[in-house]
Amino acid sequence: MIKQYGWSDALAKAFEPHARAGHAPGRIVAQHRDGYQVATDEGELRAKASGRLMHAAEEAEHPAVGDWVALSLNPTQGATLHAILPRRTAFVRRAADSVQTLQVIAANIDVAFVVTSLNADLNPRRIERYLAAAWQSGARPVVVLTKSDLADDPQGQVDAIAALAAGCPVLTVSARQGQGLAALLAQVAPGETCVLIGSSGVGKSTLVNAFLGEERMATQAIRETDDQGRHTTSHRQLVLLPSGGLILDTPGIREVGLIDAEEGLGVVFDDIEHLIRTCKFNDCGHVKEPGCAVRGALDSGALDPARWAHFQKLGAELAAVQSKAERLANDAERRRLAGLQKTYRATKRNARSGD
């Protein structure tokens, strides 16, 4: 059972101390106001976090959907979550009421589909923001351009976006025509978990439905009895895909990146921005300048070289795409003005010939 949810040898190893304590492993498939739904080898259970987990000082230490947990099964009191296994990846956001507190909104995500629509205007900033959120989480980003059935020149848009997507795959899809679905699903290996992130209306729900096919309603609903003995139905947020793999879909994860919308790269890479501000020279190139904080952090291991590379690549390509977009906009503006002048002259001519 838990193998389908991505249980691995590495997880089994990390779980050893908990197994010795008599706890069972499980993965959180939904979070409700009053507890969690956990997939275990005994089937799905409702569970509550232990007092110690609930009182963890940092919000990020609270269980989140996608987390692997150690739980004790008590037939009378229900299951209790005692510990969270180390997360491989995590999408975090700042809590609404505090800049300091980080909340985990999805854990152990392998693939982040950054979804944008081919019929919308290409917005490099927005894609960059979602890409940055994916990179920061540790998941592999895959850019998905939806509604290919509505596009005249999908390849042109693919090329423009590939330029900014720093080497990650860029795929087109039409849920309406079934084009590209298999290639998308092939990005998620059995036992891997994906998420769809992107703005409202780009077609995320439609894609989830297409991924799940006919099974959607049956796989999503959780029927349970609440504390008052009432029957309730809620939705699973981590769902097995018929093609193998899993998809995690919650409002929180869909909007990831929007929170930091206006600030852009500086917020998502605020540790790097901070380092750059600490360099001795304002115009430090971070190559071999004396007093370079970035080099220092790279040398000491405090800054992950891959993260630094992403930051540089994203920054450089964004600048390129933006200047290209500005040039195009300027050309368009010139053409518009030229067109207006022509009409203006024509009207004047007509007016003259009329009198």
Ligand SMILES: Nc1nc2c(ncn2[C@@H]2O[C@H](COP(=O)(O)OP(=O)(O)OP(=O)(O)O)[C@@H](O)[C@H]2O)c(=O)[nH]1
């Ligand atoms: N032509 C066409 N329309 C599509 C396609 N996929 C989705 N749509 C339409 O796009 C609209 C928005 O799709 P949704 O799936 O609701 O978008 P969403 O990203 O889930 O939006 P939120 O729920 O607001 O986050 C709907 O009217 C869909 O029917 C497609 O492949 N082709």
Ligand SMILES: [Zn+2]
């Ligand atoms: Zn520097």
